[in-house]
Amino acid sequence: KFKLNSLILAGLLCIRFRKPIYPVRYLSLCPRRRSRRPTVAPANSSRENFWVLIRGEEMSDSEEHQFESKADAGASKTYPQQAGTIRKNGYIVIKNRPCKVVEVSTSKTGKHGHAKCHFVAIDIFTGKKLEDIVPSSHNCDVPHVNRTEYQLIDISEDGFVSLLTDNGNTKDDLKLPTDETLLGQIKDGFAEGKDLVVSVMSAMGEEQINALKDISATSNLPC
Amino acid sequence: MGSNGGGDGAGFNTDALEGVRAILLKPSESLDESTRIAGPDFNDAGLGLAGMLGSLASTGFQASHLGDAIDVVNQMLDWRLSQEKPSVECDEAELDPKYRESVKCKIFLGFTSNLVSSGIRDVIRFLVQHHMVDVIVTSAGGIEEDLIKCLGPTYRGDFSLPGALLRSKGLNRIGNLLLPNDNYCKFEKWIMPVLDQMLLEQSTKNVWTPSKVIGRLGKEINDESSYLYWAHKNNIPVYCPALTDGSIGDMLFCHAVHNPGLIIDIVQDVRLMNDEAIHATPRKTGVIILGGGLPKHHICNANMLRNGADYAVYINTAQEFDGSDSGAHPDEAVSWGKIKGSAKPVKVHCDATIAFPLLVAATFAHKFHGAN
Secondary structure (H helix, E strand, O other): OHHHHHHHHHHHHHHHHOOOEEEEEHHHHOOOOOOOOEOOOOOOOOOOOOEEEEEOOOOOOOOOOOOOOHHHOOOOOEEEEEHHHOOOOOEEEEOOEEEEEEEEEEEOOEOOEOOEEEEEEEEOOOOOEEEEEEEOOOEEEEEOOEEEEEEEEEEOOOOEEEEEOOOOOEEEEEEOOOOHHHHHHHHHHHHOOOOEEEEEEEEOOEEEEEEEEEOOOOOOOOO | OHHHHHHHHHHHHHHHHHHHHHHHOOOOOOOOOOOOOOOOOOOOOOOHHHHHHHHHHHOOHHHHHHHHHHHHHHHHHHOOHHHOOOOOOOOHHHHOHHHHHHOOOEEEEEEOHHHHHOOHHHHHHHHHHOOOOOEEEEOHHHHHHHHHHHHOOOEEOOOOOOHHHHHHOOEEEEOOEEEEHHHHHHHHHHHHHHHHHHHHHOOOOOOEOHHHHHHHHHHHHOOOOOHHHHHHHOOOOEEOOOOOOOHHHHHHHHHHHHOOOOOEOHHHHHHHHHHHHHOOOOOOEEEEEEOOHHHHHHHHHHHHOOOOEOEEEEEEOOOOOOOOOOOOOHHHHHHHOOEOOOOOOEEEEOOHHHHHHHHHHHOHHHHHHHHO
16 A cells, blocks of 8 residues: 555656656665665655655766856857847847847737837847847847956957956957957057957857957056 | 879789799799609508619609619610620621620729728628629728638727727727727738748749739638638639738738748739720720729729720719819719710719618619529
């Protein structure tokens, strides 16, 4: 009878935790098998007849979730958000490009169908203007946009920059920005020997330098 | 003195009276050839619809115009080429009496969107279902309202319902009809995949025109209560040069933002429409136009290219004092060459929701059921 109850409980827990769960006699566990740890409360009070529910080991390598670093975000480049909640100066993905919203106008449900949000946004990397019309109740993709600051170490002949990261490594895979004013500022500042800190914006697997700071005057930041 | 005065006085009175009589009781011309005014006699239990419609011509005012319109439409329906003398340059095949008996008048039917929102849509469906008209011209709402009615109903409201209240409830008012926003949402849901499919089928050889788009929509709706379905089935072309001026235009707009590239060619359609009129010969053409605006002008303009329609019936409430084309009388169209000088066109100043069912009952329906 106890075995039946444990089996049923095991089955339910299997469904809940999505892991194989086996009812095992408590006494048979200790002291021999140390690799498995008993988890859930026993099915009855008698020590001998303990049926304990064990969480079985996964077939896959690890049971625990690993927090993926944002640098190689495989699945989480964007997150969904309801179109009606996206405001001006927010971010949105239009035609697979990450964009910053410049204008939002909504039209209520009417002759044109469901309520719609009309977005005018600028591609954060190319500066092109893109538009989209989305029903307000639909979800839009919003890109994760990260800004990181690096110190500028070197500019190579073919247009790549060498940057100093937080942990002391160099980052060499970024090209100079295409924006002329920014490009001029970087080249001139570097040629004059100033200490420059560049702000790199990254979204959806693309990166670009979008701002520049001259820190030669202050001595707070490490070399 | 007294008797003279009396005698003169009496003579003066008679002359004056004669003079007054001559002015007041001027002899009138005899009008025996004209119709006498007489209305329907409801004492007659067997009067019925047919009797009442027959009495319209003699009732007066717009009823008489409607009665005349009924006559004109009956002439349109009864005309056969065999009634005309063969022209000098016609060939052997055209002289065949059987062929001449089979050639009928080409009827252009034009109507505005509000009539499709109303119950007149069902009257139009009857005409199209039984192939009683040859060409249809309408505005954008005339297309979409028919499709929307297959997806969700229109309700009766009132002219005096306050606008702000209706907006807050998501109800759109067309006169005294109410259209819930939901219907348009359903229409949006229905039409988007069709537009996607049309975009895929578009190519340099297969360019969409408004009439082709409408034919496709009629095919897709596949509902026997829709006149567009019957128009597609009976190969009756429906022309709508201003297809974007309605909910369909909104749908095209939203669709184009996501899937740009759909092209709808109005030049091809204007060629087809004008060809309908020009190549109608040896058939005679008749126009039945409900309302004003684009449908009225488009049909009349096409007929201008064949030097005028032979029969014309206008049913609308527009007035001519502002010089608009909608309010223009048929005689103005004669000055343009849109209606033949020898024609006897009729304008009925009446709301088409009253006049048109009566007209159809006395003409198309009468012949249809009479034949059966």
